Amino acid sequence: MYADQVMDTLFSANENVNQPLADKLRPTSLADFLGQAKLVGNNGVVRRLIESGKLTSLIFWGAPGTGKTTLAHIIANTTKAKFVSISAVAAGVKELRDIITKAKSDRLLQRQQTILFIDEIHRWNKAQQDALLPYIEDGTITLIGATTENPSFELNNALLSRCQVVVFEKLAEADIITLLQRTGIAMSNEALAMIVSFADGDGRVALNTVELLQKMYSDLSQLTKVEMKNALEKVALRYDKTGEEHYNIISALHKTMRASDVNAALYWCGRMLAAGEDPLYVMRRVVEFASEDIGNADPQTLVLCMTAYQAVHALGIPEGQYAIFQAVAYCANAKKSRAVYDAAQAVLEDIRTTPNTAVPLHLRNAPTKLMKQLGYGKNTGQANLPNHLAQRVYYPKQN
Numbered sequence: 593m594y595a596d597q598v599m600d601t602l603f604s605a606n607e608n609v610n611q612p613l614a615d616k617l618r619p620t621s622l623a624d625f626l627g628q629a630k631l632v633g634n635n636g637v638v639r640r641l642i643e644s645g646k647l648t649s650l651i652f653w654g655a656p657g658t659g660k661t662t663l664a665h666i667i668a669n670t671t672k673a674k675f676v677s678i679s680a681v682a683a684g685v686k687e688l689r690d691i692i693t694k695a696k697s698d699r700l701l702q703r704q705q706t707i708l709f710i711d712e713i714h715r716w717n718k719a720q721q722d723a724l725l726p727y728i729e730d731g732t733i734t735l736i737g738a739t740t741e742n743p744s745f746e747l748n749n750a751l752l753s754r755c756q757v758v759v760f761e762k763l764a765e766a767d768i769i770t771l772l773q774r775t776g777i778a779m780s781n782e783a784l785a786m787i788v789s790f791a792d793g794d795g796r797v798a799l800n801t802v803e804l805l806q807k808m809y810s811d812l813s814q815l816t817k818v819e820m821k822n823a824l825e826k827v828a829l830r831y832d833k834t835g836e837e838h839y840n841i842i843s844a845l846h847k848t849m850r851a852s853d854v855n856a857a858l859y860w861c862g863r864m865l866a867a868g869e870d871p872l873y874v875m876r877r878v879v880e881f882a883s884e885d886i887g888n889a890d891p892q893t894l895v896l897c898m899t900a901y902q903a904v905h906a907l908g909i910p911e912g913q914y915a916i917f918q919a920v921a922y923c924a925n926a927k928k929s930r931a932v933y934d935a936a937q938a939v940l941e942d943i944r945t946t947p948n949t950a951v952p953l954h955l956r957n958a959p960t961k962l963m964k965q966l967g968y969g970k971n972t973g974q975a976n977l978p979n980h981l982a983q984r985v986y987y988p989k990q991n
Contacts, residue, residue: 613799617774618662620669626771626795627763628659638663638758642670649728649735651713651743651752654760657794660738664709667736673705674698680715685723695732706733713737714746721748728754762793771795775802779812786820838869842877845920849878850885854924861920871909871916875901878919889929896922935986942981949978 619625622632622639631638641647647667652660661677668675676691695706710716727733728751735755739746743757763771768788772779779787783805791798801824805812809819841863848856864874875897882897900919904912955976958969975982 626767649755652738657796658760664736673707677709680712708733714739714741782817783815849924857924887932889927
């Protein structure tokens with residue numbers, strides 16, 4: 593993924609002294625690109641598109657540090673297209689209009705195609721994404737959007753139908769090792785192994801870690817395991833508090849509590865907390881579980897979980913984490929019942945799909961004599977539900 597030819601030392605003074613190492617080593621050709629063999633190998637889909645000269649708009653979907661931005665640059669270099677890069681976080685439709693105006697001019701006067709690279713394209717709303725459609729269709733731009741989020745959930749169907757989604761995989765350990773060797777920096781086997789593990793398939797993390805260590809220690813070849821642990825106090829768990837993995841781990845916590853697998857439930861809870869998740873958010877989800885999946889099978893669960901929530905609020909972290917683990921363990925071991933949840937869902941479905949009829953007279957308030965004469969508030973054994981739902985059973989009777 594990064595160029596083989598580097599300076600004798602990447603940390604000597606030069607005009608780009610503050611340039612990140614990942615940018616210094618960014619390759620400009622497929623020959624230097626590491627990883628993603630399914631995309632850029634001899635029969636890879638991206639390589640075939642480049643070699644055919646029939647490039648289409650693409651959505652690059654994958655974890656950070658897997659080469660999405662780098663490959664977009666290489667495509668532009670290989671196809672001789674003008675490369676324009678923006679971030680969806682900072683740019684909007686106004687900037688897009690300026691780019692389109694220039695792209696039309698370049699296409700007309702210089703016969704040069706423009707590749708528009710939009711990083712974090714999932715940050716754009718529907719209207720902003722829709723603004724791209726006519727210019728993709730008429731060929732004014734070739735779009736390459738990069739996202740770490742599932743395009744099926746984050747991008748409009750209209751945009752997806754005009755692009756080919758390309759999935760990036762994490763870099764293999766062998767690729768990370770090659771990447772670190774390309775820096776030309778000597779390091780101990782312990783340092784190399786720990787950086788590879790720490791990076792977890794993220795090339796940018798691997799190079800940024802080397803930069804950090806280079807600033808802290810003059811000779812990485814003598815770095816011990818203890819020194820590495822001190823430098824990297826907290827392993828960067830692959831967890832994004834707003835992204836897809838966030839919801840995957842929440843799902844894992846819910847499903848393992850539901851399956852009464854207390855050990856797995858405690859592990860997934862710990863993963864969230866170790867990654868810096870808001871402990872009150874975790875407890876809100878556990879409280880939700882207490883009502884949704886346990887309910888009146890063990891009413892004490894909700895009391896315990898609310899008490900744990902209050903304890904976390906009062907104590908904070910790390911002291912409050914034990915109340916969270918206590919609540920998770922109790923929920924996992926408790927008897928389960930979704931009767932309340934199922935009843936609530938059935939009620940809401942009936943309200944949505946059946947007529948919202950008036951409240952029966954016998955259930956109405958009767959503050960005046962006339963209302964009483966009209967039958968308001970008088971119960972003679974009538975059904976308490978609307979007539980069309982009179983026989984409906986939402987919740988089983990308790991013995």
